[in-house]
Amino acid sequence: MTANDPHYEYCLNKLRINPLFENLDDETLESLMGCLSLKKWNKNSEFFYGDQTFYKFFIIISGRLKMYQIDIENGREFTVFLLTQNDVFDVVSLLDGLKHSMNFETIDDVEVLYAPIDLMRDWIESHPKINKTLLPYLGRCMRMLEVNLTDNVLSDIPTRLAKLILSNVNESSQQLQLINDLSNYEIANMIGSTRAVVNRQIQVFKKAGMLDIHRKSISIKDLKLLLDEVSGKY
Amino acid sequence: MTANDPHYEYCLNKLRINPLFENLDDETLESLMGCLSLKKWNKNSEFFYGDQTFYKFFIIISGRLKMYQIDIENGREFTVFLLTQNDVFDVVSLLDGLKHSMNFETIDDVEVLYAPIDLMRDWIESHPKINKTLLPYLGRCMRMLEVNLTDNVLSDIPTRLAKLILSNVNESSQQLQLINDLSNYEIANMIGSTRAVVNRQIQVFKKAGMLDIHRKSISIKDLKLLLDEVSGKY
DNA sequence: ATAGAAGTGCTACTTAGGTAGCATTTTACT
DNA sequence: AGTAAAATGCTACCTAAGTAGCACTTCTAT
Numbered sequence: 323m324t325a326n327d328p329h330y331e332y333c334l335n336k337l338r339i340n341p342l343f344e345n346l347d348d349e350t351l352e353s354l355m356g357c358l359s360l361k362k363w364n365k366n367s368e369f370f371y372g373d374q375t376f377y378k379f380f381i382i383i384s385g386r387l388k389m390y391q392i393d394i395e396n397g398r399e400f401t402v403f404l405l406t407q408n409d410v411f412d413v414v415s416l417l418d419g420l421k422h423s424m425n426f427e428t429i430d431d432v433e434v435l436y437a438p439i440d441l442m443r444d445w446i447e448s449h450p451k452i453n454k455t456l457l458p459y460l461g462r463c464m465r466m467l468e469v470n471l472t473d474n475v476l477s478d479i480p481t482r483l484a485k486l487i488l489s490n491v492n493e494s495s496q497q498l499q500l501i502n503d504l505s506n507y508e509i510a511n512m513i514g515s516t517r518a519v520v521n522r523q524i525q526v527f528k529k530a531g532m533l534d535i536h537r538k539s540i541s542i543k544d545l546k547l548l549l550d551e552v553s554g555k556y
Numbered sequence: 557m558t559a560n561d562p563h564y565e566y567c568l569n570k571l572r573i574n575p576l577f578e579n580l581d582d583e584t585l586e587s588l589m590g591c592l593s594l595k596k597w598n599k600n601s602e603f604f605y606g607d608q609t610f611y612k613f614f615i616i617i618s619g620r621l622k623m624y625q626i627d628i629e630n631g632r633e634f635t636v637f638l639l640t641q642n643d644v645f646d647v648v649s650l651l652d653g654l655k656h657s658m659n660f661e662t663i664d665d666v667e668v669l670y671a672p673i674d675l676m677r678d679w680i681e682s683h684p685k686i687n688k689t690l691l692p693y694l695g696r697c698m699r700m701l702e703v704n705l706t707d708n709v710l711s712d713i714p715t716r717l718a719k720l721i722l723s724n725v726n727e728s729s730q731q732l733q734l735i736n737d738l739s740n741y742e743i744a745n746m747i748g749s750t751r752a753v754v755n756r757q758i759q760v761f762k763k764a765g766m767l768d769i770h771r772k773s774i775s776i777k778d779l780k781l782l783l784d785e786v787s788g789k790y
Numbered sequence: 791a792t793a794g795a796a797g798t799g800c801t802a803c804t805t806a807g808g809t810a811g812c813a814t815t816t817t818a819c820t
Numbered sequence: 821a822g823t824a825a826a827a828t829g830c831t832a833c834c835t836a837a838g839t840a841g842c843a844c845t846t847c848t849a850t
Contacts (some may be wrong), residue, residue: 461651
């Protein structure tokens with residue numbers, strides 16, 4: 323994108339507020355902007371990431387999008403990452419350049435900046451300063467995968483659901499964010515379960531006074547009770 | 557470790573054969589050696605990684621070691637990574653510098669080279685060439701976590717067991733490596749199950765003519781049958 | 791060499807959570 | 821406005837896999 327693009331300032335400002343680029347000076351940001359293009363997807367757009375020739379690197383500047391795998395045997399989906407503003411993807415194929423099959427679906431209208439993944443890799447190599455924030459970002463991704471893995475293997479459904487909710491509580495408002503307006507089906511996909519099971523458990527939490535439930539809306543009624551639910555479960 | 561250390565050449569050669577350091581010249585390798593010390597652990601040594609003040613970065617030069625989490629509710633373990641020669645840890649706390657609670661246990665006698673993790677982070681920053689191999693290594697770690705996660709959530713026990721075996725077949729010898737001499741209990745920890753369940757399934761695979769079983773020894777009898785077992789399960 | 795521990799191979803039983811089906815409500819789309 | 825689709829809240833049922841227990845074998849360490 324060149325400086326005379328009508329969206330240039332808008333996009334540059336989105337990069338400026340992204341913690342991943344926070345310690346880059348304007349000149350460096352502008353060189354990055356030179357690699358990037360803007361794209362918008364409507365809500366509920368689906369696409370498949372896996373054909374190496376079309377690999378791009380995406381920076382989400384608004385909206386949410388899920389990264390998921392499907393089991394072709396029974397059609398069940400599992401949401402590996404729920405990505406939002408300031409997240410980037412696909413990090414795995416950025417790192418190793420190999421084929422990475424993954425499904426994506428937007429949850430809101432989404433705006434992304436993107437660049438060919440090889441170009442992005444070259445840019446990173448020639449701007450090692452980005453490693454100062456990129457490496458911790460990668461660490462966070464690995465940590466999320468690891469926690470998710472351990473929880474799915476070792477914890478039961480009530481614990482997994484409570485943990486999912488607790489990990490999305492906004493510290494200042496004490497209220498649920500990011501996943502508060504997802505359907506039971508989407509919640510199930512995030513904890514490796516099914517719609518019916520999640521609904522059954524949500525009713526339990528509701529009756530216990532932990533949650534307030536409305537259509538596509540979950541809010542926290544008693545945070546302490548939720549914390550008790552997972553307490554001791556490391 | 558300084559050049560006059562009796563193990564200096566031995567250790568330097570171990571670094572030379574490590575793909576992670578393959579495109580570093582000798583001068584750079586020697587600067588790395590300056591940060592490192594050698595340590596040996598006996599088989600079945602256990603330790604806990606989680607107190608930030610003692611964080612070190614380790615490079616395994618011989619032997620195997622498992623990285624695992626414990627569920628304190630029921631005592632069940634889950635092996636997150638089985639690390640071996642040329643692997644390094646802990647990558648997560650190297651990247652983000654935050655507390656990372658993890659249990660470790662050696663499976664063989666293990667030799668490691670180690671450095672304080674902050675020192676290692678500084679060394680990486682001042683030798684950005686390492687990123688050429690480090691970033692793909694990180695990508696591989698994330699990929700393993702991701703595949704592991706998806707499999708545990710979406711696949712049943714027979715599929716998970718068959719996949720575990722297949723992912724450890726040596727391409728040239730067509731035989732099982734790395735996990736061939738583990739007990740049923742250790743296998744169970746790798747696929748998020750229990751000893752009894754794994755044994756039950758191993759007997760099924762044995763009766764089907766897929767595997768040969770002896771005490772702490774699994775070998776492949778019919779690779780094709782094993783491939784059929786997972787086929788179609790993406 | 792011997793005792794205890796570790797590993798294996800079973801049977802029988804239990805249960806968490808997945809599945810199926812349906813009624814009701816809300817939303818989205820011509 | 822009216823119909824289809826999506827989302828929810830249930831009941832009833834099923835099954836994969838976890839648990840318990842035990843006999844037997846093979847290591848390991850004094």
